[in-house]
Amino acid sequence: MTTQWTIHGEKLVDENRHIRLSTVDVTLPDGVSFTQYVVKMPPAVMTIVVNEQREVLLMRRHRFIIDQWVWELPGGYVDHAEDIGLAAAREVEEETGWRPESMEHLVTFQPAIGSVDQPQIVYLARGAALTDTAPDVNEAQEIAWWPIDEAVAMIDRGEIIGASTVVAVYRVLSLL
Structure with a gap:
């Protein structure tokens, strides 16, 4: 069984060489939608x-x-x-x-x-x-x-x- 989130878009909040902070609008398989903060950092x-x-x-x-x-x-x-x-x-x-x-x-x-x-x-x-x-x-x-x-x-x-x-x-x- 595969369940996937649907990603509707991403908005950059802030970024520098050590961190990228964004918000992502997603919908769960059951239809619930929300905005998730996402942090990406170098290894x-x-x-x-x-x-x-x-x-x-x-x-x-x-x-x-x-x-x-x-x-x-x-x-x-x-x-x-x-x-x-x-x-x-x-x-x-x-x-x-x-x-x-x-x-x-x-x-x-x-x-x-x-x-x-x-x-x-x-x-x-x-x-x-x-x-x-x-x-x-x-x-x-x-x-x-x-x-x-x-x-x-x-x-x-x-x-x-x-x-x-x-x-x-x-x-x-x-x-x-």
């Missing part, structure tokens, strides 16, 4: 770096939108023509000062598909080397290696709440 990449001691590299930062201090993975937007794996590795080094030794795709997901189109692409790096690159002070107040089991406990305590970090920690836990 975001994150990397969970795991060392030989089964520790993960996390950054502590303040997220003003929710006014909360949280631990999360390094990551950011993929530039238009940039290789996704290279973007993920670049973000790790820029934000933490650690250079991943390997990169492998771990999982891709959409965290809020009811209103937002922004693929979250998570990579796994097995090992990293400390570089002379100073971490970006605008990205993190603290950078630390945490045992994977402690990262799970941090999720339980609400210290890790970002969808990409939660997904990555649980996914890596199933691989180790």
Whole structure:
């Protein structure tokens, strides 16, 4: 059985290089019509770096939108023509000062598909080397290696709440 929404039109509300906000007029299969806000954003990449001691590299930062201090993975937007794996590795080094030794795709997901189109692409790096690159002070107040089991406990305590970090920690836990 196939059910489809009928899309009648889209109106741009605002747009810049990081976000496109529009409204879309739709009709459901049962005839109900409404206007839906739609957010489109460029793909975001994150990397969970795991060392030989089964520790993960996390950054502590303040997220003003929710006014909360949280631990999360390094990551950011993929530039238009940039290789996704290279973007993920670049973000790790820029934000933490650690250079991943390997990169492998771990999982891709959409965290809020009811209103937002922004693929979250998570990579796994097995090992990293400390570089002379100073971490970006605008990205993190603290950078630390945490045992994977402690990262799970941090999720339980609400210290890790970002969808990409939660997904990555649980996914890596199933691989180790």
